[in-house]
Amino acid sequence: MTAFYRMVDRSPPLPDDLIERLSLVDTATIGHVEHLGFVGDNIRPVFPARVAGAALTVAAPGRDGVIVYRAIDLLLPGDILVISRVDRDDIACVGGGVAAAAKAKGVAGIVIDGPCTDVEEIIAAGVPVWCRGVSAKTTNRQFQIGGSLNVPIACGAAAVLPGFAVLADNEGVFVADRDRMGILAKSALERQKRSVAVRSHLASGRSIFEFRQEPTS
16 A cells, blocks of 8 residues: 655745744743643653744654655755654654754754654754654654655644744743734733743742832833
């Protein structure tokens, strides 16, 4: 039986102004007010990093090593590859080769709800990767099972649609549609500005209940 690969037209990159705003936003700030969209599931960065970009989604089953490379061929600079390991197994589909190829295409980062491999090569390539641990068991292009690109997926605890805005930092990964992400970014920046004043207040030894935000002109 011939492997079936489904590919849907990709979404455009995120607008520059949204990426600029997200570069200043912490996922933990959004976590104060939002309950959906967090990938979670112990998906952590391989090395400290912060990225924002549009999701190019991948549904990658089993040991098929073809589907991720097909996704790389569709990458535009600034994209974030978001990969669902649909079998929830311990097979690593991202390693040194994928990192090198993705970097050459200008990927902003890679998010996987499974493990990676070749950690030292990923670090050397400088490609930010968020994943669920490390595994020596890997995919292989000889195993052609099939897969899907640019379709709705579940990555960790979040539903991710093609072109969704992705914000990933050292605390986690958050995804939302572009309009919602724009609203959250604006409110998060205001909250973070207020938090600076709160931290100063608490550092002086005063109670949080005595804090009053100074009015802005």
